[in-house]
Amino acid sequence: MVRFDDIEEAYNRISLHTNKTPIMTSRTVNRLTGCDVYFKCENFQRGGAFKFRGALNAILQLEEDERGRGIITHSSGNHAQAVSLVGLIFNIKTTIVMPRNAPRVKVNATQSYGAEVVFCKPTLQARETTTKQLIEEHGYTFIHPYDNPKVIAGAGTTALELLNEIGRIDVLFAPIGGGGLMSGCSTAVKGLVPDSMVIGIEPAGADDAYRSFMKGEIVPSVNPESIADGLLTSLSDLTFGIIQKNVDEIVTVSDFEIVSAMRLLWERMKIVVEPSGAVSLAGLLKKSKEFRNQKVGVILSGGNIDLDAFFKTLT
Amino acid sequence: MVRFDDIEEAYNRISLHTNKTPIMTSRTVNRLTGCDVYFKCENFQRGGAFKFRGALNAILQLEEDERGRGIITHSSGNHAQAVSLVGLIFNIKTTIVMPRNAPRVKVNATQSYGAEVVFCKPTLQARETTTKQLIEEHGYTFIHPYDNPKVIAGAGTTALELLNEIGRIDVLFAPIGGGGLMSGCSTAVKGLVPDSMVIGIEPAGADDAYRSFMKGEIVPSVNPESIADGLLTSLSDLTFGIIQKNVDEIVTVSDFEIVSAMRLLWERMKIVVEPSGAVSLAGLLKKSKEFRNQKVGVILSGGNIDLDAFFKTLT
Numbered sequence: 001m002v003r004f005d006d007i008e009e010a011y012n013r014i015s016l017h018t019n020k021t022p023i024m025t026s027r028t029v030n031r032l033t034g035c036d037v038y039f040k041c042e043n044f045q046r047g048g049a050f051k052f053r054g055a056l057n058a059i060l061q062l063e064e065d066e067r068g069r070g071i072i073t074h075s076s077g078n079h080a081q082a083v084s085l086v087g088l089i090f091n092i093k094t095t096i097v098m099p100r101n102a103p104r105v106k107v108n109a110t111q112s113y114g115a116e117v118v119f120c121k122p123t124l125q126a127r128e129t130t131t132k133q134l135i136e137e138h139g140y141t142f143i144h145p146y147d148n149p150k151v152i153a154g155a156g157t158t159a160l161e162l163l164n165e166i167g168r169i170d171v172l173f174a175p176i177g178g179g180g181l182m183s184g185c186s187t188a189v190k191g192l193v194p195d196s197m198v199i200g201i202e203p204a205g206a207d208d209a210y211r212s213f214m215k216g217e218i219v220p221s222v223n224p225e226s227i228a229d230g231l232l233t234s235l236s237d238l239t240f241g242i243i244q245k246n247v248d249e250i251v252t253v254s255d256f257e258i259v260s261a262m263r264l265l266w267e268r269m270k271i272v273v274e275p276s277g278a279v280s281l282a283g284l285l286k287k288s289k290e291f292r293n294q295k296v297g298v299i300l301s302g303g304n305i306d307l308d309a310f311f312k313t314l315t
Numbered sequence: 316m317v318r319f320d321d322i323e324e325a326y327n328r329i330s331l332h333t334n335k336t337p338i339m340t341s342r343t344v345n346r347l348t349g350c351d352v353y354f355k356c357e358n359f360q361r362g363g364a365f366k367f368r369g370a371l372n373a374i375l376q377l378e379e380d381e382r383g384r385g386i387i388t389h390s391s392g393n394h395a396q397a398v399s400l401v402g403l404i405f406n407i408k409t410t411i412v413m414p415r416n417a418p419r420v421k422v423n424a425t426q427s428y429g430a431e432v433v434f435c436k437p438t439l440q441a442r443e444t445t446t447k448q449l450i451e452e453h454g455y456t457f458i459h460p461y462d463n464p465k466v467i468a469g470a471g472t473t474a475l476e477l478l479n480e481i482g483r484i485d486v487l488f489a490p491i492g493g494g495g496l497m498s499g500c501s502t503a504v505k506g507l508v509p510d511s512m513v514i515g516i517e518p519a520g521a522d523d524a525y526r527s528f529m530k531g532e533i534v535p536s537v538n539p540e541s542i543a544d545g546l547l548t549s550l551s552d553l554t555f556g557i558i559q560k561n562v563d564e565i566v567t568v569s570d571f572e573i574v575s576a577m578r579l580l581w582e583r584m585k586i587v588v589e590p591s592g593a594v595s596l597a598g599l600l601k602k603s604k605e606f607r608n609q610k611v612g613v614i615l616s617g618g619n620i621d622l623d624a625f626f627k628t629l630t
Contacts, residue, residue: 022337027361043585046342227629259629263622270358270618272585303585307578310625314542314574 001242002149004191007156007184010057014154017089018053019045021158023165028268029281033288035296038169039281040162043273043303049230050158050181050301051082051145057154058143059086067092072140074120074127076102077230078302079145084113095140097131099123105306146180147236156184162297163192170294171197173280173287175301176209176250177231179239185299186246197248201283203228204252209235213243213250227255230276230302253282261285265300274305316557317464319506322471322499325372329469332404333368334360336473338480343583344596348603350611353484354596355477358588358618364545365473365496365616366397366460372469373458374401382407387455389435389442391417392545393617394460399428410455412446414438420621461495462551471499477612478507485609486512488595488602490616491524491565492546494554500614501561512563516598518543519567524550528558528565542570545591545617568597576600580615589620 024039042050059071070093073083080096087094094115098107099122110117120130135142144151158181159172172189176182186198202209206224212235221234235243253261258275261282265273277300284291284298339354357365374386385408388398395411402409409430413422414437425432435445450457459466473496474487487504491497501513517524521539527550536549550558568576573590576597580588592615599606599613 048585256630259626262629263626266587267622270363270587272581272587307582309628311574311578313624314577315571 002152002156002183002187004187006149006153007160007188007191010150010153011157011160013060014053014056014157017056018157020161021045023162024269024271026269029264033284033296034292035284035288035294037284037296037298038162038166040158040297040299041271042158042299042301043271043277047078047082047085048302048304049078049082049277050155050299051078052085053157054151054154054180054184055079055082055086055143058148058150059083059090059092061150062141066141069139069141070095071143072097072131072134073143073145074098074131075145076106078304080106080110080115081113081304083143084110084115087115088113095134097127097134099127103306105308145233146178146183147238149238152180152184152239152242154184155181156188158299159185159188159297160192163188166297168193168295169196169297171199171291172297172299173199173201173284174299175228175231175276175279176200176202176243177276178233179209179235179243181299181301182247183239183242187242190246198246199283199287200243200247200250201279202250202252203231203258203279204254206232207252209243210250210252212240213247226258226275228258228276228279230274231279251283251287253279253286257282257286272303272305273300274302277302317467317471317498317502319502321464321468322475322503322506325465325468326472326475328375329368329371329472332361332371333472335476336360338477339584339586341584344579348599348611349607350599350603350609352599352611352613353477353481355473355612355614356586357473357614357616358586358592362393362397362400363617363619364393364397364592365470365614366393367400368472369466369469369495369499370394370397370401370458373463373465374398374405374407376465377456381456384454384456385410386458387412387446387449388458388460389413389446390460391421393619395421395425395430396428396619398458399425399430403429410449412442412449414442418621420623460548461493461498462553464553467495467499467554467557469499470496471503473614474500474503474612475507478503481612483508483610484511484612486514486606487612487614488514488516488599489614490543490546490591490594491515491517491558492591493548494524494550494558496614496616497562498554498557502557505561513561514598514602515558515562515565516594517565517567518546518573518594519569521547522567524558525565525567527555528562541573541590543573543591543594545589546594566598566602568594568601572597572601586615587618587620588615589617592617
């Protein structure tokens with residue numbers, strides 16, 4: 001498991017390198033929800049998402065010889081960019097295994113941080129096999145996106161930083177994908193403010209955490225489909241155990257609700273948040289009546305979205 | 316003219332109601348420019364643009380009976396929303412004259428603040444005649460978007476707030492449309508840090524300020540065309556006089572350069588800035604070699620942009 005102490009230690013370790021991300025408030029959102037809402041804006045984190053915190057915490061604790069041999073992960077999303085960026089900062093050889101149909105923009109971003117991208121067939125099995133082979137061949141250290149206590153503790157610093165700045169909250173809304181962010185953040189919240197509630201938000205089209213939570217055992221994600229492309233992964237035993245212990249409720253939201261929340265963030269708050277990052281606001285908008293006049297933390301987990309088509313219409 | 320004292324007084328008057336907007340920095344922009352850059356983010360101002368500051372400063376100084384009769388302006392842009400929002404906050408009857416071809420989204424935004432929109436033919440003359448008629452009929456007070464010392468002093472609080480927070484700068488980049496923002500900001504900068512430079516940025520397709528500045532007399536804007544729709548207006552005698560006195564250089568940027576700057580702000584800094592608000596960064600990117608290792612202030616003046624088409628592609 002992960003203890004609150006681990007998260008405090010992680011924060012001491014990584015705070016020199018992470019952006020202390022801003023906390024934003026919005027008159028419009030407060031009016032719409034009737035709550036006193038504080039947004040923790042991880043879209044402003046280095047690499048554009050909270051993932052940098054976990055990757056950094058794990059990689060900073062590698063032994064000298066592990067760093068020398070290099071690091072590896074498989075991901076086509078924000079974790080790939082986070083690991084690559086940490087590799088770049090500390091001059092560690094970094095390899096990212098990606099499905100060969102990964103969006104060009106994500107491949108470019110990862111390569112721009114100096115990582116070597118190795119392509120594989122677009123299946124989870126191919127990713128894992130390719131990664132395993134490369135580890136056996138080169139002795140790389142695998143940095144799992146969430147099934148790793150150091151990555152979870154790093155992610156938990158998001159909520160710790162929020163609470164350090166604004167004090168106690170009544171409820172936290174955070175997204176659930178593989179469960180790393182939620183595991184870390186819920187541990188921080190329950191550690192600092194034991195009586196506050198923690199609500200996890202999931203896309204309705206990728207509701208494996210919701211189903212696992214209700215059933216009491218892991219129900220893997222099968223053919224998930226949602227615009228929130230960062231939340232399609234399944235829980236691990238580690239994250240499921242923490243979520244069972246700390247999370248009070250899991251709420252699902254439709255893609256339409258996710259896009260509406262995104263639009264509110266872009267149009268009214270003037271910040272770019274990706275679909276996976278906006279689900280927590282979508283959840284709050286759905287549940288706000290239960291938390292009137294309460295102090296609510298909402299984690300906006302990232303802001304990496306392909307704007308190519310949008311900017312092409314402008315030029 | 317407008318004195319530095321006027322801007323300090325304006326700041327004392329309006330600071331209770333304005334958002335103290337954040338100042339942002341970006342490793343990417345510092346690396347690209349070689350400068351130490353501080354963005355003053357008026358896209359986070361109430362109403363989504365710096366215009367709120369000027370409207371608020373002017374309206375707060377109306378006499379009781381003037382407030383009772385109501386206020387009016389003609390605009391289809393950010394000034395309309397700013398005046399309407401101030402009218403709403405202080406419960407003042409507000410009328411906005413708009414060309415009948417104004418974008419529906421801007422009409423809606425203005426009406427959502429409770430203002431009455433009166434449509435006219437889409438010419439400057441029709442706007443002015445309609446406004447004049449309504450003033451004669453109802454005794455409304457006209458709040459000009461920039462040709463008004465109180466509006467200019469209010470706009471100048473943008474730069475004052477920047478300097479109050481980060482101390483002296485070597486150079487300020489700010490957009491020029493009608494010249495109100497630049498008049499106020501340049502007065503604040505030259506008042507507090509007399510030896511710092513002030514550079515005005517204008518779209519190449521609406522370069523009346525550049526041509527006026529070079530010729531030494533006002534050259535009106537004729538058929539201006541630019542994606543920066545907030546910067547198509549001509550200078551007034553008042554703003555031209557202040558700009559001649561305070562501004563060191565005016566630089567023009569193409570629409571392509573404006574969109575590239577916008578894209579950098581959205582993709583890397585994760586903030587929504589409208590074209591008119593991004594011209595100042597476009598100017599810095601063009602001139603950065605002259606300011607290596609210097610401390611640079613950049614005013615991002617607003618973030619109101621129609622995202623309807625973008626969000627339609629998502630749902």
